[in-house]
Amino acid sequence: MSLLPVEDAIAAILARVPAPIGEEVSLSEANGRVLTAPLIARHDQPPFNASAMDGYAVRAADVQPRAFLTQIGVSQAGAGFDGEVGPGQCVRIFTGAPVPAGADAVIMQEQATVFGDNVSFSEQPQPGRSIRPIGNDFANGQVLIRAGERLTPMRLSVAAAANAPALSVARRPRIAVLATGDELVVPGTPLDPGMIVASNSYGLAPLLAPYAETVGDFGIVGDDPDQLRQRLESVFADAPDIVVTTGGASVGDHDIVQEILLSLGVTLDFWRINMRPGKPLMFGTRGKTLVFGLPGNPVSAMVTASVFIKPALRHWLGLAVTPPAWRLPLAAPTPPNSARRHFMRAQLVHGAAGSQVLPIFETDSGHTSSMAQADMLIVQPEHDPGQPAGAMVEAIAVDAF
Numbered sequence: 001m002s003l004l005p006v007e008d009a010i011a012a013i014l015a016r017v018p019a020p021i022g023e024e025v026s027l028s029e030a031n032g033r034v035l036t037a038p039l040i041a042r043h044d045q046p047p048f049n050a051s052a053m054d055g056y057a058v059r060a061a062d063v064q065p066r067a068f069l070t071q072i073g074v075s076q077a078g079a080g081f082d083g084e085v086g087p088g089q090c091v092r093i094f095t096g097a098p099v100p101a102g103a104d105a106v107i108m109q110e111q112a113t114v115f116g117d118n119v120s121f122s123e124q125p126q127p128g129r130s131i132r133p134i135g136n137d138f139a140n141g142q143v144l145i146r147a148g149e150r151l152t153p154m155r156l157s158v159a160a161a162a163n164a165p166a167l168s169v170a171r172r173p174r175i176a177v178l179a180t181g182d183e184l185v186v187p188g189t190p191l192d193p194g195m196i197v198a199s200n201s202y203g204l205a206p207l208l209a210p211y212a213e214t215v216g217d218f219g220i221v222g223d224d225p226d227q228l229r230q231r232l233e234s235v236f237a238d239a240p241d242i243v244v245t246t247g248g249a250s251v252g253d254h255d256i257v258q259e260i261l262l263s264l265g266v267t268l269d270f271w272r273i274n275m276r277p278g279k280p281l282m283f284g285t286r287g288k289t290l291v292f293g294l295p296g297n298p299v300s301a302m303v304t305a306s307v308f309i310k311p312a313l314r315h316w317l318g319l320a321v322t323p324p325a326w327r328l329p330l331a332a333p334t335p336p337n338s339a340r341r342h343f344m345r346a347q348l349v350h351g352a353a354g355s356q357v358l359p360i361f362e363t364d365s366g367h368t369s370s371m372a373q374a375d376m377l378i379v380q381p382e383h384d385p386g387q388p389a390g391a392m393v394e395a396i397a398v399d400a401f
């Protein structure tokens, strides 16, 4: 049986992902979205020379020890001083207020001694002192956030400062999730003999949600061909962009997901990857809909979603930068690997030696409690002989977007 290399599978998936489509959203709805058009400044920021301190706007050359300047007015944020500061004069000014014409420095009020309208200063400023010059932050026409970048709270703050009420961001896919298996019951159900709680969808939905417009949970369906066909028909009738099934992906007599998908018009691109866990992953398309058939084992489902669906979703959104694979020293040795690439559960640990990655030695793809401890997946190459503690290894951060 030939197994597809991981890179080939990712390439095959990315080739099916459509180009990003832009939609306008208001700033308050844009967090986490990915820009499809650059954010370009439409004005200089600050829009005027602004004071960085509460104090006095002065002509720097006029400030001499024991000399008094005459205060001729006040400039406050939102209400600047209209006149000009002449020789021997100063203006009371507050943080963020426009620096009046004639003044070329601001002295903070802690350095001032005031007698009525006369002010002397204990500091002799250089021109430009405590002034934020016009355009110092950004200039009209400057690209502030590029297309393909994800909006974060800090970037949204800049977008608002640039006076953009709405942004063009990538439309997110609508995702449908369906669990298959006769043995499955929803969480909270008393377990009859042979039954298993269906957990996969509860991990997959939040894993995929940050990239999705919606993640619809189509529940559990048994391994009966007619029921599975009917349920998948109703999934496709909802016209999702991406369908994710779990279970029934392997070669057993009840593993009928592939057969039913094919009968419903899905074209299969591949089935079975040279990896563990997650070997029986299948991927295809039905019209414009991408279809991922994940293995039922819970660790296999979460690992294949992380390794294959996440990159597809990033590509869908037009994200320009793929997250760098971490290179971290091992906190403990790894055992030799088989011919399949191993995505090894691991923990990120921080100690005196810095950050290290600690392998979790559980390899059972049904072992959920060890998965719950993992915040990294060490990418162990095919036929890797095993590495000593301290060796640098590649790892994927489970929570990385």
Ligand SMILES: Nc1nc2c(c(=O)[nH]1)N[C@H]1C(S)=C(S)[C@@H](COP(=O)(O)OP(=O)(O)OC[C@H]3O[C@@H](n4cnc5c(N)ncnc54)[C@H](O)[C@@H]3O)O[C@H]1N2
Binding pocket: 179, 180, 181, 183, 184, 196, 197, 198, 199, 200, 201, 246, 247, 248, 249, 250, 251, 252, 255, 277, 278, 279, 280, 294, 295, 296, 297, 298, 300, 365, 366
């Ligand atoms: N003869 C072979 N048998 C198996 C092979 C193989 O190559 N030859 N591959 C194994 C591998 S690797 C995997 S992975 C599994 C994948 O099997 P399926 O995708 O067909 O999954 P199921 O048989 O339906 O379930 C496997 C396991 O996971 C539990 N499960 C299923 N769905 C859920 C769910 N939603 N939540 C929680 N747990 C779930 C299910 O009860 C089973 O225990 O096949 C191997 N077999």
Ligand code: MOO
Binding pocket: 275, 276, 277, 278, 279, 280, 295, 297, 300, 365
């Ligand atoms: O690949 Mo299966 O997911 O190892 O158990």
